[in-house]
Amino acid sequence: MDAQQIKLQRREQEELFFFSPLPPSRNGIADYAARVLAGLSSRYRVSACADSLFAEVPDGISLVDEALAFQHLSPGAKIVYQLGNNPGHVFVLRAALRYPGLVVLHDPRILYLYQVAGTGTQDLYDLMIASNPRAAEFARAVRAESRGPTRVDHVLFDALAEVLRVSRAIVVHSEYARQLIRRHHGEAAAAKVSVIPHFAYTPTNLSREAARAALNLDRNAFVVVTAGFVHRRKRYEWLIEALDHVVQTSARPVIWIQAGELREAEVSLSALLDRFPAVKAVSRVTGYLSESDLDTTIAAADVLVNLRFPSEGESSGSLARAFGNGTCCLVSDTAAFKEIPADVAVKIPTIGAPRVIAAALNALSADPALRDAFGRRAAQYAATDLSMDRYVARFCEVLDGLDAPAPALPAPPARPTLRLAPDPLTARQRLAEALAAHPAGIEVVIGPVPAATEAHSLLPALLAEGADARHLRAAPVSPESPTGGAAYEIRLHLCRKAELRHAPAAPAQAPAALPQAPAALPQAPAALPQAPAA
Incomplete structure (x- = not known):
């Protein structure tokens, strides 16, 4: 028996515990986790730990109430934590801090997660100070004011210090995230980190024409899709301004579909659309969609738009789904999205974005061959670099590394x-x-x-x-x-003690004029590479 066979046999005898939200939770990481569980189930004896007894798990996976997981975990057990930056991951965070294991960071900043977990303000300040030495003095000033973290703090401070210190290993989806950890937490923390890109989803095998028929869409229309939670970092105001120009200049009818849960308190799409009646007339806001309906919507699209600014280095499940389907994608040229090859997606600069988005959409609408070339590149990228087989193989290698002692991180400085x-x-x-x-x-x-x-x-x-x-x-x-x-x-x-202070508001000043970006059009990809031999 060779070394590889011995390794596979050992894995089949090992028990693996997996903490994550799972379907039917309305959480993109839940859908992601279900696919990872299926991939790992043939290699380990896997128990999924979820916060719902009604969670759906793949065949062969045991479901454990996360509150009772301590009855099953033994010292040295292999544990995987899927950690996102939203309330659905509070139970994952608490378990990860108590039972060290492998943490998959879907967002390299988790200050909001600590906040919704009920962390006291003073402890939040400590996490902020420990997570960005370059801005530590700013965090100390915030502590003195006792005002609590704001939106700006969520960009400046990642709050990862505690998770990095106790975890045995970390997986992130981009080199950007690893470098962020290295810059804020040092080489010892970065030594724990492995980069495994988000896998691409299996294509739906539904043609654009069939998907449009299922959704009752004009087969000749230019269909633009955005997907996922509505969030201000996704810059809907840029897209809607660009669509207003496209609707009025395109030779084809235009349809925009927002396929995802609305958050009016975060972004008021209704108010934005009221400012652009031409876009409002061609928009469809679906709210939350099932996986099947989301796949159909993406299959119907000419272009999926996925903007991020400012980016927190997060990955995107809807983008991975679109790549797998061979859909032409338009993304912000920033943070982790910079690592997407230039011939796989159309890159949009953050300066002058609405005008460039409009130019790119008009070019893709006028030239279906160009749209399809980007789509084929995306499908090839999904089938090779982002394949599930490659993802699971690399993930198992990281799990095998847990058998070796993890590098130790220095303890946080003690208070006097x-x-x-x-x-x-x-x-x-x-x-x-x-x-x-x-x-x-x-x-x-x-x-x-x-x-x-x-x-x-x-x-x-x-x-x-x-x-x-x-x-x-x-x-x-x-x-x-x-x-x-x-x-x-x-x-x-x-x-x-916090002091109540009142300062008169400073008079508003008009922003300086932003430099104009060139009206960049997407370039036609070069000839497609051949898929590697099996």
């Missing part, structure tokens, strides 16, 4: 700790001095406190003016206290 006796005459002054020296916060241990003394009546007398006690907890100590009776100690994090 101050120990005090519960004496108001001395404690109050010492706490004020310590807080002045460490405005970001300190750890305080007060004790021993006699068991008969209540903490809530003691603390106000001890705390300095303007101080705020957080993360309070009590712990018993030895009964051998100075009084000879039972005692406890109070442990807390001390920081400055």
Whole structure:
């Protein structure tokens, strides 16, 4: 028996635990995870851990309630965590921090995930400071203001420090994500990271004509599709402005389909469309679609548009689905999307984007052969570089690497700790001095406190003016206290109390004129490469 056969036989005997949202959850990562489970099921004995007992798993996969997973996990067990940056992954994050394993980062920034998980503001500040040394001073200023993370913070701070430290290995879908980790967390963290591009989905084998007939679409129309959650980073305002020009200049009728869940609080599509009545008249906003209906919609498209700015380095399931189907795609030329070969998708710059998008769509509408050339390139890319077989083989190699010790990351710097006796005459002054020296916060241990003394009546007398006690907890100590009776100690994090401030709004200033980008048109791909021999 050769080495490869021995490896395969060993894998078949190994148990693998897999934490992720799963269908029918309305989460693109759930659909992704179901396909990965199917690919791994022939190589490992897999148990899927989900937060719903109604989760759907492929044949041969056991379903485990994630809350009871601790009953099944043994030291050194191989565990996979599919981690995205939305509320559906809170249970995955909590398990990943408790039971170290292989984390697949679908988004290389997870500050929002920590927020929706109920993480305290002070702990969020610590994650922010640890996740971007170049902006640490800015995070400390934010802590002093006690205003909480904002949209800008979600771009500046990735909040990955804790996950990187405890995980045995990390998988990301782009070199951009790995370099982001290296830049913010150092070489030791980057050594844990493997890049495995998002696999392409299996083509639907449904022709464009048949898909349009199923959706009752004009077979001669130029159909533009966007898919997935509506989010402001997807820049719908750019696309709608471009479509307004295309609708009024194209020789063909135009249809725009938004196939995905609406988030009016995030982006008000209705308000945008009211500004562009010509686009509103040709738009179809479907809301959430099943996988089958989404596949049909993408098959009906001339072009799938997938914009990102500012990008957080995230991957795109709808883009992987379109590549697999051989659909011509138009993407932002930024972050992880820069790694897509130039002849596989039409790249759109972020400067002057609406005008360039309009020019690209008009060119593709006028030249179906050019559209089809990009589509064939996308299909070839999906069948080779992004094939599921290649993905699973590389994923298993990373899992095999878990048998070796993982590189250790340095522990986060400890906060200064101050120990005090519960004496108001001395404690109050010492706490004020310590807080002045460490405005970001300190750890305080007060004790021993006699068991008969209540903490809530003691603390106000001890705390300095303007101080705020957080993360309070009590712990018993030895009964051998100075009084000879039972005692406890109070442990807390001390920081400055938030102050209410009001500053008059600065007068709005008109933005400087942006430089104009050239009206770049998509270039025809060169001759297609031959598929490698099986």
